[in-house]
Amino acid sequence: MNELNYDDLVQKALKQVVRDSLTFAAQSGLPGKHHFYISFRTDHPLTSIPAYLIENHPEEMTIVLQYQFWDLDVMDKTFEVTLSFNDIHERLVIPFDGLTSFVDPSVKFGLQFTPFTETTGESSPLHVQSKNPQQIPSLEEDAEKPNNVIMIDAFRKK
Numbered sequence: 001m002n003e004l005n006y007d008d009l010v011q012k013a014l015k016q017v018v019r020d021s022l023t024f025a026a027q028s029g030l031p032g033k034h035h036f037y038i039s040f041r042t043d044h045p046l047t048s049i050p051a052y053l054i055e056n057h058p059e060e061m062t063i064v065l066q067y068q069f070w071d072l073d074v075m076d077k078t079f080e081v082t083l084s085f086n087d088i089h090e091r092l093v094i095p096f097d098g099l100t101s102f103v104d105p106s107v108k109f110g111l112q113f114t115p116f117t118e119t120t121g122e123s124s125p126l127h128v129q130s131k132n133p134q135q136i137p138s139l140e141e142d143a144e145k146p147n148n149v150i151m152i153d154a155f156r157k158k
Contacts, residue, residue, distance in 0.1 A: 035064060035065060036103070038063050046097070062101075
């Protein structure tokens with residue numbers, strides 16, 4: 001019997017939020033003080049970054065899209081962006097399935113995804129928090145909580 005996998009459905013929906021935010025930035029730039037901290041798995045098979053970045057960040061890396069990024073292109077499964085590392089422009093390809101977090105601190109919004117693991121090749125259920133990205137729970141803290149409940153109070157108008 002087929003069953004609905006709510007973890008997968010929610011993960012897809014929240015990754016669509018990231019995709020839509022990046023698409024907006026690619027088309028219109030980042031308005032006001034908006035900027036993105038994006039963490040991702042460097043060991044994901046669809047990740048394509050220079051070897052020296054993988055050496056320095058063998059599992060996970062965080063990039064910032066704020067003032068200096070170029071040629072942001074958003075596709076279905078990945079996004080590509082050119083960033084400067086030590087005054088050298090490098091093209092990065094980052095898969096949405098490799099994301100571990102997405103934060104826009106200017107509006108205190110953050111999403112945290114359980115990371116892709118190279119051994120299984122799968123993403124685990126995600127963990128989501130909004131309002132204060134500095135308080136996104138660690139994965140160790142979340143291991144003690146049920147991971148199939150997402151509080152939506154933060155999204156309700158008061």
